[in-house]
Amino acid sequence: MDFLQFLSWACIVFTVGMFSTGLTDLKKMRATQSADSVQFLPFLTTCLNNLGWLYYGILKKDGTLMVVNVIGASLQILYIVTYFHYTKDKRRVSAQTLAMAGVLGVAWVYFGVMLPHGETQLSQLGLFCSVFTVSMYLSPLLEIIRTRSVERLSFSLTVATFFTSASWTLYGLQLQDYYIMVPNTPGIVTSLIRFFLFWRFGAVSQDKPSYKLIQQI
Template sequence: MEAGGLADSLLSGACVLFTLGMFSTGLSDLKHMRMTRSVDSVQFLPFLTTDVNNLSWLSYGALKGNWTLIVVNAVGAVLQTLYILVYLYYCHRKAKVIRTKSTQRLSFSLTIATLLTSASWTFYGFRLKDPYIVVPNFPGILTSFIRFWLFWKYPQEQDRNYQLLQT
């Protein structure tokens, strides 16, 4: 196998691995929503935007006949739709990060996964010289950095469910 083919295969594998990892971060939110019967610490917008993105990429993958895009985005669309349906089932009210000055409702693991996924797909698109892969994934890198900034500006509070010892 030539060097370019091996590099493309490794990068394609990284894209699949990071993307499926990103999609699976919602499983912890799903478990939390089912256990608490609420959506208090879960945000809806990432599920919606990722689902729309998956459906778009699934269409593009079908158009190009690219099985990497088809399989990954079919799995993603199914998972994101499931997350949305469970969210809507348990949703009673909404909270905002800026209004509450709290990142308790943001997922740090999803932020990292989104950065890795968006970066790997962007590099994959550059490698294939395909702007239809590069352009839609680049905003994921930017929004990840915005979320990192929010985590820095509004750090998550530590769990304070313990008793202080008297001295």
């Protein structure tokens, strides 16, 4: 097995493991018959991110990107359907889901119809996916700094994010694909910062009566 193939498998294993942390929320919703303690928006944004990278992988004919993001999008759809089943605020959830569908529609028209096929289409889609991925890495970090608490962040998800972003960074480096490498580099940095913040604010959060495990990517 050459190094690129090893990295490909590492990306698949670590990324699917990261997406699977949402199963904790799914089990919680089924156990409590409620979605009150779970955030819905991360499921939507992660699904949108998966679909964007899936399209990028299809255009590049990259099997690793396609496999990972088909699995990721399927899991996010499962979480979305489960959340909708258990939530009391179905109107809000429906509105946010329709908004995401609208964004997908506009993106499809722009990237699939308006742009000329080829390098321009690939580079602009890669740039869009890269910016979106970086924002997803930064959002939980900003939430911790704002609240000075880690109780709304999963430590296991932070570990998974670190290994996932590291494997994708090396994979992108091997392919010389900066749209894969560059957005995942902040994932390594933000994960290390989140480890520090867990150490810094963890003692405060442990005094809380409960620990909320909520998926944020």
